[in-house]
Amino acid sequence: MKILITGGSGFMGSNMIRYLLRTYPEYEVLNFDKLTYAANPNNLIEADGNPRYQFMKGDIADEIAVEEAFANFNPDVVLNYAAETHVDRSILDPKAFLMTDVVGTYQLLEAVKRHGTGKLVQISTDEVFGSIETGAFTEKSPFEPNSPYSAAKAGGDHLCRAYWVTYQTPVVVTHSCNFYGPYQYPEKVIPLFITNLLEGKKVPLYGDGLNVREWIYTEDHCRAVDRILHDGKAGEIYNIGSGEETTNLDLTNKILELTGNNESMIDYVKDRAGHDRRYAIDHTKLSNELGWEPKTSFTEGLAATVKWYLDNKEWWVPLKSGEYEDYYQKQYVDR
Numbered sequence: 304m305k306i307l308i309t310g311g312s313g314f315m316g317s318n319m320i321r322y323l324l325r326t327y328p329e330y331e332v333l334n335f336d337k338l339t340y341a342a343n344p345n346n347l348i349e350a351d352g353n354p355r356y357q358f359m360k361g362d363i364a365d366e367i368a369v370e371e372a373f374a375n376f377n378p379d380v381v382l383n384y385a386a387e388t389h390v391d392r393s394i395l396d397p398k399a400f401l402m403t404d405v406v407g408t409y410q411l412l413e414a415v416k417r418h419g420t421g422k423l424v425q426i427s428t429d430e431v432f433g434s435i436e437t438g439a440f441t442e443k444s445p446f447e448p449n450s451p452y453s454a455a456k457a458g459g460d461h462l463c464r465a466y467w468v469t470y471q472t473p474v475v476v477t478h479s480c481n482f483y484g485p486y487q488y489p490e491k492v493i494p495l496f497i498t499n500l501l502e503g504k505k506v507p508l509y510g511d512g513l514n515v516r517e518w519i520y521t522e523d524h525c526r527a528v529d530r531i532l533h534d535g536k537a538g539e540i541y542n543i544g545s546g547e548e549t550t551n552l553d554l555t556n557k558i559l560e561l562t563g564n565n566e567s568m569i570d571y572v573k574d575r576a577g578h579d580r581r582y583a584i585d586h587t588k589l590s591n592e593l594g595w596e597p598k599t600s601f602t603e604g605l606a607a608t609v610k611w612y613l614d615n616k617e618w619w620v621p622l623k624s625g626e627y628e629d630y631y632q633k634q635y636v637d638r
């Protein structure tokens with residue numbers, strides 16, 4: 304099988320490429336990636352030189368580049384991991400989110416339609432559903448996105464639905480809870496907090512720290528997308544969740560403990576604008592129809608993640624210089 308992965312140099316895309324090359328010795332992968340700040344060519348050092356792995360630099364919103372990738376590689380399946388994903392960045396500058404998450408998804412749908420590609424799997428988020436106080440979002444929950452990021456993802460997901468209904472373009476949409484694990488850019492809360500603590504810095508906890516997120520380990524997410532790319536039905540939506548809910552404060556305490564720190568390292572900072580209180584997602588459909596279950600507990604996955612950042616300082620230390628620090632200091636300087 305030939306699989307085109309967009310955003311393959313980012314956190315989830317690169318983990319998926321490693322997973323596919325390892326799991327399916329006959330599969331070929333083309334990584335089509337724009338190499339934005341969140342991508343890292345070092346994410347795939349072990350794939351370089353593998354005859355079943357190719358890289359092409361390109362932007363999914365660029366029609367010509369997308370066409371070239373489809374025409375040259377002729378994929379059986381496309382996995383769309385390319386996205387601008389960081390809520391705080393979307394609050395400061397929404398435009399890049401619209402370009403990649405909406406226009407980019409449109410360009411991929413058009414290319415899949417033009418080339419008669421077998422399937423497009425859209426990797427999306429539970430954040431399109433908004434915040435939920437009790438219970439969990441199902442595949443039928445209405446979209447109520449609250450940040451420019453989630454609104455942009457919702458726009459892309461709506462286009463997927465429309466292309467299926469209007470043109471029968473074979474697309475499957477996934478909504479996942481928050482991911483974590485090795486190779487995640489240290490702007491998302493887990494790698495940011497781990498790396499701050501490893502550098503002896505405090506961790507900026509937003510608001511009262513009682514917002515709730517559901518966390519899935521990257522390897523479990525790869526296994527879910529594996530099931531969906533092979534057996535997910537076109538036009539269907541699948542939620543990917545773990546059932547592992549935690550408040551940000553509990554999460555922070557776990558990271559403090561794993562890194563040998565205590566609560567004095569918490570810096571309570573001003574809350575994020577429009578901060579969703581809780582996300583929770585029901586993955587019963589994926590379990591019942593495609594036989595998938597998460598395998599890694601949060602305790603296990605978090606310990607493995609802390610260990611990875613400890614063992615791979617050369618991967619993240621350069622990422623935490625200059626621009627990135629300024630960016631956060633500007634935004635959260637006042638409490």
Ligand code: TYD
Pocket residue numbers: 389390391430481490491492493495507508509514515516551575
């Ligand atoms: P994040 O990793 O940005 O993911 P998302 O906003 O997509 O869920 O944030 C996860 C949670 O952690 C969210 O409730 C915001 C909170 N958070 C902090 O408290 N401090 C931080 O510095 C960051 C980045 C996030």
